[in-house]
Amino acid sequence: MSWSPNQPDSVDALFERRKAPVLALADDARTVAEACHGMARRFHRGGKLVVFGNGGPSTDAQHVAVEFVHPVIVGKRALPALSLTADVATVTGVANRAGLEDVFAHQLRIIGDPADIALGISTDGDCANVRRALETARDLGMLTVALTGGDGGAIARTPGLDHVLIARSTDPRVVKEVHVTTYHVLWELVHVFFEQPGVLTPEVAS
Numbered sequence: 001m002s003w004s005p006n007q008p009d010s011v012d013a014l015f016e017r018r019k020a021p022v023l024a025l026a027d028d029a030r031t032v033a034e035a036c037h038g039m040a041r042r043f044h045r046g047g048k049l050v051v052f053g054n055g056g057p058s059t060d061a062q063h064v065a066v067e068f069v070h071p072v073i074v075g076k077r078a079l080p081a082l083s084l085t086a087d088v089a090t091v092t093g094v095a096n097r098a099g100l101e102d103v104f105a106h107q108l109r110i111i112g113d114p115a116d117i118a119l120g121i122s123t124d125g126d127c128a129n130v131r132r133a134l135e136t137a138r139d140l141g142m143l144t145v146a147l148t149g150g151d152g153g154a155i156a157r158t159p160g161l162d163h164v165l166i167a168r169s170t171d172p173r174v175v176k177e178v179h180v181t182t183y184h185v186l187w188e189l190v191h192v193f194f195e196q197p198g199v200l201t202p203e204v205a206s
Contacts, residue, residue, distance in 0.1 A: 017169070018169075018174055018177065020168065021167050021168050021169040022181070024166075025178055028165065031163065032182070032186070032189070034163065035162070036185075036193060037189075037199070038117075038163065039145065040193035040194055041193075041200050042115055042143050043079050043194075047143075048113075049065070049068055049117045050081070050082055050108065050112060050116055050117065051064045051065050051082070051084065051119045051121070052083065052084040052104040052120055053121035053130060054129065054130065056123065056176055057122060057147075058083075060179060061085045063180075064081065064083070064119065064183050065083040065086070066081075067081075067183070067184070068080070069081050071187075076191050077194060079190070084133075090107065091103055094107065101128045102129065104120075104129050104132070104136075105129070107133075108136045109136060114142060115142075116140075116143070117142060117145065118133065118142045118144050119146075119183075120146045120147070120155065121147045121179060122146070123148075123175050123176065123179075124148070124150050124175075125149060125150055125152045125154060126153040126154050127155070130155065131158055135158060135160075138160045138161060144160075144163070145163045145186075146163070146164045148164060148165070148167070149169060149172070149175030150168075150170050152164060152166045167182070
């Protein structure tokens with residue numbers, strides 16, 4: 001049976017379940033802006049962005065890193081970033097020796113500096129290795145930013161994280177879509193702060 005414009009219910013539902021999470025992201029504009037300001041200040045101090053996640057978010061981590069290192073918008077400043085999921089030899093070697101739960105935290109203990117930013121991505125907020133890496137980053141003095149979904153999961157309940165941005169949907173496809181929008185906004189606002197003289201000084205609170 002072919003689809004007809006007179007059968008719109010399934011199409012309407014498809015768009016409807018995406019509406020609320022996107023509107024919730026817009027309602028969180030101040031929280032997002034505070035995260036971006038904190039990130040811009042760390043970059044300004046010579047820090048780098050370190051991104052990580054499992055499965056689909058592992059490719060998001062690589063996407064985020066290349067956006068900062070090689071901006072798609074001509075003329076925008078390149079900023080140092082790397083993904084902890086890009087090196088298969090390192091990921092599998094650490095997982096084999098230290099266990100999958102420590103695969104990102106181990107790398108952060110080696111390459112993380114207090115001036116850096118840790119960005120962890122988890123679709124449901126319950127990825128144990130993402131949570132452990134964010135805790136490690138927190139203990140190292142890094143700025144911690146998490147992108148999660150659902151109700152935020154265990155990551156949102158982790159004490160001491162600086163910024164937790166939640167895509168408020170239980171549909172992993174919708175969470176993915178909101179996360180892509182979110183990290184594009186993070187990239188853009190970080191550059192907006194760089195273009196505003198004075199906002200990256202210590203006197204300006206994030």
